[in-house]
Amino acid sequence: MLEHENIELRSEEVQEILGTPPGWMTRYGTLIFLIALVVIGYIGFLVKYPDTVESKVKISSTDPPKRLVTQFRGRVKLIRVKNESRVRQGEVLIVFDNSSNNESANIEDVLTLENAIIAAGGPDDSTLLAFKVANNLVLGELKNSLFEFYRRQDEMKQFLSNPYDKYSLEQLRRELRKLQSMAASDRDRLSNINRQIEIVETRLQREEALAREKLLAEERVERTRESELSLKRMRESIESSIKSKELDMDRIRAEMSGVRAGSQENQDEAAAILRESFQALRRDLNAWKEKYVISSPVDGIVSLDLGNISEQQFVEEGKEIGVVVPLKEHETKGVMLIEVAKSVKIKPQQKVVVNLDSYSFAEYGALLAVVRGKSQVPIEGKITVEIFFPNGLTTTLGRQIEPTREMLGTATVITSDKRLIERVFENIRGAVSQKG
Secondary structure, three states, rough: OHEEEEHOOOOHHHHHHOOOOOOHHHHHHHHHHHHHHHHHHHHHHOOOOOOOOEEEEEEEEOOOOOOEEEOOOOEEEEEOOOOOOEEEEOOOEEEOOOOOOEEOOHHHHHHHHHHHHHHOOOOOHHHHHHOOOOOOOOOHEEEEEEEEEEEEEHHHHHOOOOOOOOOOOHHHHHHHHHHHHHHHHHHHHHHHHHEEEHHHHHHHHHHHHHHHHHOOOHHHHHHHHHHHHHHHHHHHHHHHHHHHHHHHHHHHHHHOOOOOOOOHHHHHHHHHHHHHHOOOOOHHHHHHHHHOOOEEEOOOEEEEEOOOOOOOOOEEEEEEEEEEEEEOOOOOEEEEEEEEHHHHOOOOOOEEEEEEOOOOOOHHHOEEEEEEEEOOOOOOOOEEEEEOOOOEEEOOOOOOOOOOOEEEEEEEEEEEEHHHHHHHHHHHHHHHHHHH
């Protein structure tokens, strides 16, 4: 039976039927193929298949909020700004207690000295000889540096002109006794002022304690502080007067012993010492501020952690007590290191998609960036490519990323938006050229 069926299948009539395609396929097959080819080509034209370069990226903010950290272990003496207020770069925010040998500097007077030093600039000798600040500034330990400068200033003046060089020996003796008597009187006044300051300081400590317990009005405490400051200014003025008289007495003694202005070489040496003493005064003032003062690093809005810092509170060194948020818009940029061969396709203004390691793409989305430029010289076989974020750190899902000093992620640079059909023909050309 099977043999009979096989014979029938191999007959010419059956073979003719099997080998003849249906009529509709003959009529429409070519048309259907052309339509399918056109559709595939159209889809290949519409669909883009971007050419990309991928690399790790390091993102940093060029102007993030600035942390305020204490550099001194001590008691907060004064908070000079209100929380959330606008501050200028270099403005003093917090002052620590800087008492040294029962003497402390007044921050306003320290700033007065600083302004005078800044105004002097990179001074010449004539500016240094004319440099002078009010003699009642309360400068604490800084007054030693100032008096040393005044001493060097006076030595330089002796080389230029000595007011006692035309006095007789007897006149010099009378002038010396007069200055000694005046200096002794000043010392008596100084001793009396010191006793008054001790009394006022004791009263101030008692009143501040009562004020903290809300048992005394702050206005009363403020009046006592003003009295203390007034007495300290008087003390500084008297000490300055004593120092001045001592310098005059040194000049008279030098004149009496016949030691007068020396050679040009000695004068040049005195000028050099004067300049060095001025630089020492500048350095000591900067060191004092670094130790006892917290200043704003930028123009911005200050936000203090008032729960951890207040006046008269003791604070440990290295404690973060607030931040200053810059007023100007901070710029965030990213840096990639790409192999030289891959970097050839990268050009400015190309789009970049960044996925951050610390933020899930599914939850936060990606960041969109643009190529700013690339280095011309490779370092260890890699080119540095810099990108920026025109929309800030807002992701494709509308989430805002908080800027930090350093964020890591993966960046994909879209070097060209090629169409799928272009990719196909490129592959065909590549295959043909390889065979050829």
